[in-house]
Amino acid sequence: MKLFDVYNCYDINLVNGKGMKLSDDKGNQYLDFYGGHGVISIGHSHPNYMFRIENQLHCLGFYSNAVRNELQEKLACKLGKISGYDDYNLFLCNSGAEANENALKIASFHNKKEKVISVKGAFHGRTGGALSITDNPNLSSSFNAEHNVVFVEMNDTKHVIEELSKGDVSAVIVEGIQGVNGVIEPTIEFLESIKLACEQNEALLILDEIQSGYGRSGKFFAHQYTGIQPDIITSAKGMGNGFPIAAVLISPDIKAWKGMLGTTFGGNHLACAAAMAVLETIEEEQLMKNALEIGSYLLDKLKENKKIKAIRGKGLMIGLDMENMSEIRTKLLKEHGIFTGSSGKDTLRLLPPLSITKEEADQFIESLECVLAGTCVA
Numbered sequence: 081m082k083l084f085d086v087y088n089c090y091d092i093n094l095v096n097g098k099g100m101k102l103s104d105d106k107g108n109q110y111l112d113f114y115g116g117h118g119v120i121s122i123g124h125s126h127p128n129y130m131f132r133i134e135n136q137l138h139c140l141g142f143y144s145n146a147v148r149n150e151l152q153e154k155l156a157c158k159l160g161k162i163s164g165y166d167d168y169n170l171f172l173c174n175s176g177a178e179a180n181e182n183a184l185k186i187a188s189f190h191n192k193k194e195k196v197i198s199v200k201g202a203f204h205g206r207t208g209g210a211l212s213i214t215d216n217p218n219l220s221s222s223f224n225a226e227h228n229v230v231f232v233e234m235n236d237t238k239h240v241i242e243e244l245s246k247g248d249v250s251a252v253i254v255e256g257i258q259g260v261n262g263v264i265e266p267t268i269e270f271l272e273s274i275k276l277a278c279e280q281n282e283a284l285l286i287l288d289e290i291q292s293g294y295g296r297s298g299k300f301f302a303h304q305y306t307g308i309q310p311d312i313i314t315s316a317k318g319m320g321n322g323f324p325i326a327a328v329l330i331s332p333d334i335k336a337w338k339g340m341l342g343t344t345f346g347g348n349h350l351a352c353a354a355a356m357a358v359l360e361t362i363e364e365e366q367l368m369k370n371a372l373e374i375g376s377y378l379l380d381k382l383k384e385n386k387k388i389k390a391i392r393g394k395g396l397m398i399g400l401d402m403e404n405m406s407e408i409r410t411k412l413l414k415e416h417g418i419f420t421g422s423s424g425k426d427t428l429r430l431l432p433p434l435s436i437t438k439e440e441a442d443q444f445i446e447s448l449e450c451v452l453a454g455t456c457v458a
């Protein structure tokens with residue numbers, strides 16, 4: 081059997097990882113400024129992560145939600161404290177798309193409406209509902225049509241309020257910081273105004289913090305730079321440092337009932353152990369503070385380079401606009417062994433582990449300067 085050939089991937093076979101560093105089967109070394117798509121939060125092969133997972137494996141790897149799982153309760157308690165959402169309820173699942181799918185369903189169950197307002201350029205995942213609120217028709221099949229969705233420009237408060245005032249909107253969904261669309265932030269004014277308008281029109285505000293959450297922005301969730309509390313928050317990527325786990329954080333005003341949601345694998349014992357190790361490490365190593373400090377350092381230093389046309393982001397979610405981005409990205413990888421991401425046509429996207437050091441940041445800055453100046457010695 082061959083693989084279904086859907087990924088446009090580098091022909092590199094990674095076999096080892098430690099912190100920010102990766103190596104392949106040929107012994108080549110890399111620096112990970114992409115974190116496997118923003119997933120590696122506490123660093124590759126973190127000792128506490130390995131200890132927690134290994135220990136759990138010796139006890140019990142999996143059982144379904146047919147039995148009470150105390151690890152889920154402990155995880156909910158810790159996540160509530162560290163995120164500042166102590167009074168919210170937690171539903172655990174397996175991927176970002178699944179978290180958003182559940183969030184949309186919860187909103188619709190709650191207010192018995194179906195229309196959703198999403199933002200142009202949004203990416204929310206590739207399952208049916210998540211795809212319908214994603215602004216990229218190339219990803220949809222005709223099977224995915226027929227959802228009632230309106231797309232608005234980012235920060236177009238007037239348009240959102242106009243739509244909400246029609247009274248038929250179930251939810252507004254916004255990314256904490258748009259990732260795939262070039263690291264674009266909603267303004268504080270936009271989020272605060274639409275939260276208020278949602279309350280006035282019996283609609284729910286969903287914040288997709290799948291990429292921008294879990295400390296990446298320097299706050300636990302990126303929307304915490306504002307004064308709002310969304311009704312529902314979705315989380316995934318950094319949550320398990322690579323172990324598949326995702327979450328929906330749900331306001332206490334929304335009531336659950338037996339059978340409302342469900343999943344076989346969601347919140348299983350191993351996934352909870354991984355997620356617990358991540359939260360412990362974020363706390364013990366003060367990784368949110370580190371994300372803010374190293375992120376600000378990178379932003380300040382990179383601003384000095386005139387070849388970078390625009391710089392956006394918060395903490396360790398950074399977008400750099402430049403000419404020939406794709407070529408520069410390839411050179412960074414091939415000539416300097418640095419993995420980066422891209423978003424859109426011109427934006428180089430950085431999503432390194434939150435444990436990055438200043439020396440590693442300097443190594444990136446130097447390499448990028450060298451590639452942009454065309455002075456590298458291959």
Ligand SMILES: Cc1ncc(COP(=O)(O)O)c(C=O)c1O
Nearest residue numbers: 175176177203204205259290291
């Ligand atoms: C903001 C955002 N939402 C949702 C998703 C979908 O997550 P997953 O690929 O885990 O389904 C992604 C993935 O890139 C994302 O960046």
